Amino acid sequence: MSGQRNPQPAPRETMGRSPFNGHRGGADVNGPSSTAGSLLFLREDELRLAQDLLFFAYRDFTGAADVILRELGLGRAHHRALHFIARNPGITVSDLLAILRITKQSLARVLTALVGQGYVAQVPGRADRRQRLLTLTVAGQTLERRLYERQRERLTAAYREAGGAAVEGFRRVMRGIMNENARAYLEASGPAGPQPAQRG
Amino acid sequence: MSGQRNPQPAPRETMGRSPFNGHRGGADVNGPSSTAGSLLFLREDELRLAQDLLFFAYRDFTGAADVILRELGLGRAHHRALHFIARNPGITVSDLLAILRITKQSLARVLTALVGQGYVAQVPGRADRRQRLLTLTVAGQTLERRLYERQRERLTAAYREAGGAAVEGFRRVMRGIMNENARAYLEASGPAGPQPAQRG
DNA sequence: CAGTTTAAGTCAACGAACCTGCCGTAACCG
């Protein structure tokens, strides 16, 4: 998701469904389902649909916060940083880098802005004083919460409509899509919550 | 989805879970669940998790195709265009714009490259000759399929692990997250397939 | 303690992909 925050060109039709887009391409080729009977959801058209779902859901989910971001002159990169600092108070820079999968310089730019505008605070680690542990200031927490609220609207609506069982399925599939490391990260920080800082 | 295609900095640890990232922030504030008993999945920490899920799943799903893209000197913008042209052969430029939600110029750049390299063909509409209906050439279909296969691996693994019921739930939630227009688009092009060109 | 490794910051330069605003051409349409 890049910085696509345009003022919604008011699609006259439903959404680019002109009467001219021909038939759906090659839905006949469905490799894996030929072996498994109960695995109809692995047919090609089902998987193609999943591609669309991921694109649209992510596009609109991230887009939900854009209004606030742009009025503050921030971008999505800032939002991502805020989010993961909020989720992991006291996270180190290198850990945040590993999560975001961007380079040090990209993060530095974002972090400089966030610190400069008083949203993020850096405190040296007491166990390892080279580290600059990142936390949100009160202003940062407020901002992050505003952004979160926007996304929450979409999410709660979706969750409520779909119901608890669907939500459970959603989570299972999403976990499956992401890679091993991300799954491990979520497990570590998820159910039991990360250990409150000790060990040093 | 921005252009983040970095060569995977080989995270030593699982993924940035140093023992120092303190406790999970403010999971006490859970607004909506206070009213509804059965809607436990609307608690704040559940919704926060959903944010993470969307980030990681999307990151890794789109990242799956990056290897191929970068060896061809293409970016994710090209992939997105290829995907939606493949899904909607004969789509108009303006319809594609409405789907991707980018500006004409951004699409033009991508499209110029794809046409120039022989992946996309433009044919004037016979009903409205101003239109340049977009289709994939054979090379374009081949490339799009290569990219698709990469994503398919992740997807089939996830779907298979999660099972059919979970997949159904996944779809329901994802549809709920996206906006009205996107839902309508998927409905129009989904189950029955788009009407093969008539009505004009 | 010297030497290496690590955490973080920094500079320079670059590239991809997005943006607005404006203009032009061809075609459709009332």
Place this chain on the structure above:
DNA sequence: CGGTTACGGCAGGTTCGTTGACTTAAACTG
């Protein structure tokens, strides 16, 4: 014929990602 639409293109700008090299300070290690 005049207004609108579909598409293309130019100018100029921003965000956000990239690489590579270098510095500082702290931690680790033989």
